[in-house]
Amino acid sequence: MSDTATPARPTRTGLHRPDPTTIMVDGEPVTAHPGESLATALLAAGRRTTGETTSGAGKAPYCNMGVCFECVVTVDGQPFQRSCLIRVRPGLIVQTGPAR
Amino acid sequence: MAHYDTAVIGGGLLGCAIAWHLARAGTRVLIVEKDQVNRHASGQNAGSLHFQLEFRMVEHGDDAARLAARALPLHLDAQRTWAGLEAALGAPCGVALRGGLMLAETPAEVAALDRKAALEREYGLDVQVLGGPQLRELAPYLADTVRAAGHLPGEGKANPRLVTPAFAHAALRHGAELRTGHRVTALHRDGGRWRLSTGDGRSDTADTVVLAAGVWTAELAAMADVRLPVFPVGLTMSATARTAPLLPHLIQHVGRRLSMKQTAEGNVLLGGGWPAKLVTRHGRTDLDRNPELRYESLTGNADAARVVPAVMRLPIIRSWSGMTTLTPDQLPLLGPVPRRPGLHVATGGSAFTLGPTYARLLASTLLGDRPDLPLDDYSPARFGALNFV
Amino acid sequence: MSNPTDVVVVGAGPAGLAAAATLGRHGARVTVVDEQQRPGGQIYRQPPTGHTRTGRRTEAGRALLAEAAAAPHLDWLPDTVAWGVFGTRAGLDDYAGPAPAPGRLRLGVHTPDGGRTLEPAALVLTAGAYDLPVPFPGWTLPGVLTAGGVQTFLKAQGLLPGRRFVLAGGHPLLLVVAAQLVAAGAHVVEVAFSQHLRTLLPGPRDLAAAVGNAAKLAEGAAALRHLRRARVPVRFGTVIRAAHGDPELDGVVLSRVDAAGLPVPGTERTVACDVLALGYGFVPSTELARQAGCAVAWRPAEGGWIVDHDDWMRTSVPGISVAGELTGVAGAEQAEVEGRLAAYGTLQTLGLLDADRAAALARPVRRILARRRRFAAAVLSRFAPDPAALNALVTDDTVLCRCEEVTAGDIRRALCDHPHLGTANAVKLLTRAGMGLCQGRSCQPAVCRLIAEQTGRSPEQIGAFTAQPPVKPVPLASLAAAARQHDDQG
Ligand SMILES: Cc1cc2nc3c(=O)[nH]c(=O)nc-3n(C[C@H](O)[C@H](O)[C@H](O)COP(=O)(O)OP(=O)(O)OC[C@H]3O[C@@H](n4cnc5c(N)ncnc54)[C@H](O)[C@@H]3O)c2cc1C
Ligand SMILES: Cc1cc2nc3c(=O)[nH]c(=O)nc-3n(C[C@H](O)[C@H](O)[C@H](O)COP(=O)(O)OP(=O)(O)OC[C@H]3O[C@@H](n4cnc5c(N)ncnc54)[C@H](O)[C@@H]3O)c2cc1C
Ligand code: FES
Numbered sequence: 001m002s003d004t005a006t007p008a009r010p011t012r013t014g015l016h017r018p019d020p021t022t023i024m025v026d027g028e029p030v031t032a033h034p035g036e037s038l039a040t041a042l043l044a045a046g047r048r049t050t051g052e053t054t055s056g057a058g059k060a061p062y063c064n065m066g067v068c069f070e071c072v073v074t075v076d077g078q079p080f081q082r083s084c085l086i087r088v089r090p091g092l093i094v095q096t097g098p099a100r
Numbered sequence: 101m102a103h104y105d106t107a108v109i110g111g112g113l114l115g116c117a118i119a120w121h122l123a124r125a126g127t128r129v130l131i132v133e134k135d136q137v138n139r140h141a142s143g144q145n146a147g148s149l150h151f152q153l154e155f156r157m158v159e160h161g162d163d164a165a166r167l168a169a170r171a172l173p174l175h176l177d178a179q180r181t182w183a184g185l186e187a188a189l190g191a192p193c194g195v196a197l198r199g200g201l202m203l204a205e206t207p208a209e210v211a212a213l214d215r216k217a218a219l220e221r222e223y224g225l226d227v228q229v230l231g232g233p234q235l236r237e238l239a240p241y242l243a244d245t246v247r248a249a250g251h252l253p254g255e256g257k258a259n260p261r262l263v264t265p266a267f268a269h270a271a272l273r274h275g276a277e278l279r280t281g282h283r284v285t286a287l288h289r290d291g292g293r294w295r296l297s298t299g300d301g302r303s304d305t306a307d308t309v310v311l312a313a314g315v316w317t318a319e320l321a322a323m324a325d326v327r328l329p330v331f332p333v334g335l336t337m338s339a340t341a342r343t344a345p346l347l348p349h350l351i352q353h354v355g356r357r358l359s360m361k362q363t364a365e366g367n368v369l370l371g372g373g374w375p376a377k378l379v380t381r382h383g384r385t386d387l388d389r390n391p392e393l394r395y396e397s398l399t400g401n402a403d404a405a406r407v408v409p410a411v412m413r414l415p416i417i418r419s420w421s422g423m424t425t426l427t428p429d430q431l432p433l434l435g436p437v438p439r440r441p442g443l444h445v446a447t448g449g450s451a452f453t454l455g456p457t458y459a460r461l462l463a464s465t466l467l468g469d470r471p472d473l474p475l476d477d478y479s480p481a482r483f484g485a486l487n488f489v
Numbered sequence: 490m491s492n493p494t495d496v497v498v499v500g501a502g503p504a505g506l507a508a509a510a511t512l513g514r515h516g517a518r519v520t521v522v523d524e525q526q527r528p529g530g531q532i533y534r535q536p537p538t539g540h541t542r543t544g545r546r547t548e549a550g551r552a553l554l555a556e557a558a559a560a561p562h563l564d565w566l567p568d569t570v571a572w573g574v575f576g577t578r579a580g581l582d583d584y585a586g587p588a589p590a591p592g593r594l595r596l597g598v599h600t601p602d603g604g605r606t607l608e609p610a611a612l613v614l615t616a617g618a619y620d621l622p623v624p625f626p627g628w629t630l631p632g633v634l635t636a637g638g639v640q641t642f643l644k645a646q647g648l649l650p651g652r653r654f655v656l657a658g659g660h661p662l663l664l665v666v667a668a669q670l671v672a673a674g675a676h677v678v679e680v681a682f683s684q685h686l687r688t689l690l691p692g693p694r695d696l697a698a699a700v701g702n703a704a705k706l707a708e709g710a711a712a713l714r715h716l717r718r719a720r721v722p723v724r725f726g727t728v729i730r731a732a733h734g735d736p737e738l739d740g741v742v743l744s745r746v747d748a749a750g751l752p753v754p755g756t757e758r759t760v761a762c763d764v765l766a767l768g769y770g771f772v773p774s775t776e777l778a779r780q781a782g783c784a785v786a787w788r789p790a791e792g793g794w795i796v797d798h799d800d801w802m803r804t805s806v807p808g809i810s811v812a813g814e815l816t817g818v819a820g821a822e823q824a825e826v827e828g829r830l831a832a833y834g835t836l837q838t839l840g841l842l843d844a845d846r847a848a849a850l851a852r853p854v855r856r857i858l859a860r861r862r863r864f865a866a867a868v869l870s871r872f873a874p875d876p877a878a879l880n881a882l883v884t885d886d887t888v889l890c891r892c893e894e895v896t897a898g899d900i901r902r903a904l905c906d907h908p909h910l911g912t913a914n915a916v917k918l919l920t921r922a923g924m925g926l927c928q929g930r931s932c933q934p935a936v937c938r939l940i941a942e943q944t945g946r947s948p949e950q951i952g953a954f955t956a957q958p959p960v961k962p963v964p965l966a967s968l969a970a971a972a973r974q975h976d977d978q979g
Contacts, residue, residue, distance in 0.1 A: 013673050015647030018539040035537035040646040048737045049631045054342070054366075055894055058736045060631030062891075062931075064638030065531065066524055067619040069926035069962075070891060080341050080415050080926065080962065085568075087526060087537060136915045137907070143918050261918050265907060280909040341926055341962060365893075365921070393958055395575045395595060395606065402968035412969065415962035417926055420955070
């Protein structure tokens with residue numbers, strides 16, 4: 001595999017957005033735009049993996065429409081929230097990692 | 101057409117377990133199942149191994165509880181049987197006996213718990229009523245509203261997904277025959293044997309027949325012109341998403357419908373007798389359709405779970421309904437049917453918890469041995485008045 | 490609980506919007522429930538509140554969205570999951586009369602404020618469809634997404650979920666998404682289309698039609714032209730064999746297929762990428778309809794199990810109608826037309842429209858529908874994935890059930906050990922495939938295909954996983970709160 005020069009980091013494009021805010025993800029501040037999906041915010045922050053299966057494999061958004069539950073994270077203490085449906089609000093506290 | 105020593109009708113836990121005992125003893129056994137093995141109550145139940153009396157047995161007062169307690173000798177036997185079952189079958193069944201707690205939240209419930217425990221101890225069941233720090237230490241996950249709990253160390257759970265297939269597998273290994281997708285539609289005496297016909301025009305004969313047909317038992321008995329008082333009830337179960345271990349015990353409640361346990365995979369299962377509605381068609385109960393889940397049962401069961409606050413944040417990911425059989429006195433219906441030589445029945449009661457025990461006892465009757473527990477209290481003969489021929 | 494709603498529409502895509510607007514215009518009080526924040530469904534998905542598109546692109550579906558927004562008597566419940574229909578089968582309770590007029594249905598919903606029930610006289614289910622999941626080694630890696638998912642990131646969230654994209658599958662949506670990615674500045678390394686080009690002829694006109702919108706007839710062809718101009722290789726007769734990377738996707742293996750759609754050994758090549766978008770077509774979201782007891786039929790070319798209906802879109806359950814993708818995947822235009830028809834049928838049931846007037850209103854709609862159906866039928870079969878070709882992508886250690894991590898080998902072994910099992914439900918019970926959070930949506934098609942291959946049974950004999958409430962997970966606390974609400978009132 002030779003042609004891998006471009007970094008994998010996803011990029012925002014195509015929308016005028018509200019001013020960014022900060023959410024906490026696994027204890028670290030992450031900049032995100034209010035109203036965008038949490039999955040968008042996580043990917044844009046370079047977190048391509050948003051969870052873990054029981055056997056420890058990485059999980060990440062797959063369907064991006066609320067069907068597959070691959071993207072679930074814990075939001076403000078509530079587990080199993082689909083990050084593709086949850087919207088960013090200031091101060092959101094998110095935990096990724098094993099779904100439990 | 102073939103001839104068997106015994107034909108077992110029903111591929112649930114009871115049918116498969118009875119067939120295993122009989123095949124092991126070297127007899128020729130046929131299991132006939134109209135759907136798939138483990139398709140009905142045996143695969144749908146809560147998997148509770150509860151040896152204390154349940155809420156439904158104590159909710160109608162002390163006399164009813166005393167009557168129901170006549171099954172307690174079976175409970176004691178079942179406790180031992182489950183402990184050795186996986187070894188006996190050589191297959192995992194998800195048996196985990198880490199103790200069970202029967203919760204009480206009000207003073208009246210605590211009093212009921214004390215009376216119940218006294219009754220159970222009369223039968224030799226080692227139930228202790230715990231409260232205060234002792235209870236908190238054992239079960240720190242309980243809500244503050246819980247005042248006391250009846251603790252029985254040998255209670256627990258098994259995995260209904262695995263138990264009946266394991267019995268079926270073991271029976272096949274010992275030479276039993278299994279015919280699935282075949283419904284017995286006629287059952288009658290024919291030259292000193294029983295002849296059973298399946299819808300496809302096939303018929304077989306057997307010296308003895310065991311009705312292990314769950315809620316269809318009355319229907320099958322009627323084919324042999326016998327009335328057996330067994331009634332179908334629809335029940336509800338729900339499961340949460342998998343979560344880290346938080347609940348080692350089997351949880352029940354003395355004052356409301358609740359059973360709760362965590363599976364090996366991490367799902368918390370909720371049940372405890374919440375009704376589902378039997379489906380009627382053309383004015384008759386339609387046993388061939390799964391009962392309809394009721395909104396009140398799903399939400400009520402969820403509400404009952406608040407005795408373990410940590411589960412309340414989990415999502416319910418599926419619910420299901422199933423049917424089980426009740427008898428008028430809540431006791432099992434187990435043994436030979438009077439005036440029908442060679443016809444036996446096994447149903448009623450908590451036949452997951454007690455199923456392996458029923459199966460062993462009925463099999464020894466069939467093999468001509470004397471069962472090591474008296475079965476008179478459970479005999480179909482107690483409903484003899486229903487039958488005139 | 491009394492509730493002033495006559496009709497609840499579940500799903501605010503083209504079908505649901507058209508149904509709701511039509512119902513409202515004729516005087517029905519309508520509540521529209523959707524678990525998304527904004528109306529539009531999959532195709533007309535709008536950016537989040539407070540976000541606006543750069544550039545002056547005209548929004549697809551603008552007319553329909555505006556019509557629904559202006560319709561009277563409409564109540565919106567966004568961010569709300571419809572999780573169960575009650576009282577349709579047993580017919581014993583006061584809330585479940587045998588016919589819709591005296592009785593009301595009960596719909597359990599989970600809103601951001603908790604659980605409650607809606608009690609409409611009629612339901613219109615327009616829950617749409619989702620991308621057909623297609624397992625192969627590595628499809629669970631972060632970076633592997635559905636084509637619809639990539640498109641939604643791009644169109645509704647303004648996110649390019651990676652830099653180097655490979656698109657693989659067999660549905661024309663792939664071409665559309667690839668062109669959209671290119672337009673947004675992404676590097677599309679390759680589009681691998683499983684069909685051979687000759688099987689797709691007579692032409693790109695049909696490609697666009699299959700995607701679903703006659704207004705976009707040329708879009709597929711245009712997409713193909715754009716891709717050619719951008720020198721994006723679009724290779725037909727090419728399939729995805731594996732995705733690689735640890736811990737995340739960094740490359741895929743593609744190979745040629747023969748005329749039967751089976752991989753040709755020795756033609757494998759590795760392509761580096763950080764996103765793989767999969768587009769094999771769509772599966773109708775029939776769960777709520779099946780849970781309610783609506784009869785279904787097996788129609789492989791239309792996405793699998795679809796909900797049966799009469800020519801007013803009424804299902805086998807009194808009071809429940811369907812429209813859009815759950816009657817068979819056929820695209821947004823047909824969904825919209827069916828939504829209007831379902832509304833006319835429901836308005837008659839409610840006594841808000843007499844039969845003659847309904848027939849007159851429905852006439853032009855039926856003409857469009859007949860045309861659309863002929864067209865869709867001609868095109869659909871050409872894109873319907875072949876079960877043997879899909880099975881050929883699966884190895885023994887390929888995960889089929891992502892939630893419970895059950896592999897194809899686990900299921901094969903279970904079927905060998907228990908040869909008397911042969912239904913989707915029996916295999917689920919034994920293996921746990923389908924028992925996870927997604928409730929089997931991600932694995933059911935592949936599990937059923939595998940059972941069919943192993944046992945020789947038909948899809949009808951194998952059946953589907955039983956749909957039970959809640960058809961999407963609902964927090965225990967929300968259900969418990971609903972119980973309290975009931976107690977307080979009773
Ligand atoms: C939701 C639920 C929760 C429960 N929880 C518990 C619990 O926690 N603990 C406990 O002890 N018990 C529990 N029970 C009860 C327990 O599941 C049953 O008592 C037990 O499974 C009965 O086993 P069985 O073999 O008699 O019945 P089944 O498993 O119902 O098997 C009977 C079989 O007979 C077959 N059959 C019927 N008619 C014919 C025919 N004409 N021809 C061929 N085959 C036929 C049926 O298809 C069926 O497979 C629960 C039951 C339900 C429904
Ligand atoms: C991801 C994706 C991308 C697509 N991209 C294109 C494209 O680019 N071009 C094209 O022509 N066609 C595209 N299609 C096809 C097109 O979306 C459909 O033809 C059309 O949207 C069907 O309309 P509908 O009303 O039947 O369903 P949908 O538009 O799918 O709407 C269904 C709605 O119901 C909601 N819903 C479902 N279940 C529940 C529930 N239980 N509770 C609450 N809400 C619920 C969903 O959130 C959704 O908003 C795409 C489809 C998908 C799935
Ligand atoms: S990505 Fe599938 S549910 Fe969120």
